[in-house]
Amino acid sequence: MTIQFNKKNFVIAFLMLLLCTSLSIETIVNADIEVPKNIEIPEDVDTTKVLCFLRDIFQINTDKYDATLLEASARPWNDVAYTTGQYDLAYSDYDNNDGDSGSLTVSFGFWNSGLVSCTIYPVPNYGVIHYIQKPGDDLRKTATGVLQRYQTYTQDEQITQMINLLKTADLTNGYTKTNGNLQLSVIVNDAGTSFMWSNTVNGADYSRLILGFRNGELRDFTDNRAFYVLGSTVVNVSEEQAISIALEQATSLSYTFDGEVISGFNIVNKHIQIQPSTISRQSESLLVRYPVWIVDLPLEDIYPGMISFIRVMLWTDTGEVISVQPLGSGFPNGSINNSTLESSTLSDSGLSSDANNLPLVVYLAGICIAIIIPIAIVAIVLKRKSNQK
Helix, strand or coil, rough: CCCCCCCCHHHHHHHHHHHHHHCCCEEEECCCCCCCCCCCCCCCCCCHHHHHHHHHCCCCCHHHEEEEEEEEEEEEEEEEEEEEEEEEEEEECCCCCCCCEECCEEEEEEEEEEEEEEEEEEECCCEEECCCCCCCCCCHHHEEEEEHHHHHHHHCCCCHHHHHHHHHHHHHHCEEEEEEEEEEEEEEEEEEEEEEEEEEECCCCEEEEEEEEEEEEEEEEEEEECCCCCCCCCCCHHHHHHHHHHHHHHHHCEEECCCCCCCCCCCHHHHHHEEEEEECCCCCCCCEEEEEEEEEEEEEEECCEEEEEEEEECCCCCCEEEEEEEEEEECCCCEEEEEEHHHCCCHHHHHHCCCCCCHHHHHHHHHHHHHHHHHHHHHHHHHHHHHHC
């Protein structure tokens, strides 16, 4: 067989070259077979749990697929080892091929030895997903079934509360309901429907379980509740008190821009915004969360450095100020000259990784996965088409 060398074939060949240089050698495994030894796997991480999870929670019929571990690597994050990787599930039941069978790419994440995320990507235009029991048209029933199976898998009593919140949820529009410290959010858009159950304190979430559905099929699973814990639930400072503290801090705030000291800010009081959040304390694990108030004080004018508001963060239990920052479209070319904050101000890098409830490594891993998956898919499809000729 002769393959014509043209631009299209060159692009595909180039993508395959990238795949070969970035991924480990493919090795076929089943759910009950050891992980290939040619791929370095961190101790205590059994990636075959992913295949069992697909079978037991997603209800994918893994017996109809050959599983290839494409990649697995670990990154340390504070006191947690975060391991990410990918499987390729190639349809293998050729004797019963109905002409509509395809393969899957599966990305996963472990924190320490526990599986915390699993996402499946059907190879485009390459067939349907094979299930032990195919999901029905009732999305509420399907999501409830996933939760029930996961509860059996984990023996997690909180899932009963999640199921109860789901019973009355509006699945046609955006929806949020809170029962005690557990909140359910339903997000509906063109990509599908997602359910997010969040553990909250003072109205801010600090850990969550997420199920993402597309066309009625479970595609995304994330659960970080076992890792994020609360260091305190105490809220001694009210919203009004937090705003008062923030205004007081703003009166003594100054920063330097181009050698000039900027101070004396005019604040638009009627547009002050306050929101609860959770972050870690500098002296403790990044996985231990404490409630904080974030107060944004809008400024009447745009100050040098494109500063348009002042953000004040403080602990809800003690009222101690964490940071005071002049912010906006740009940042001042200098430091905040406020001696009262020197001992408690968090660094910008610390805030950027803590202000969001997911660790920075999760986002970095997601970027890596987003780059690798399209390349892997192209190579897999090309390989299969070649074998069929």
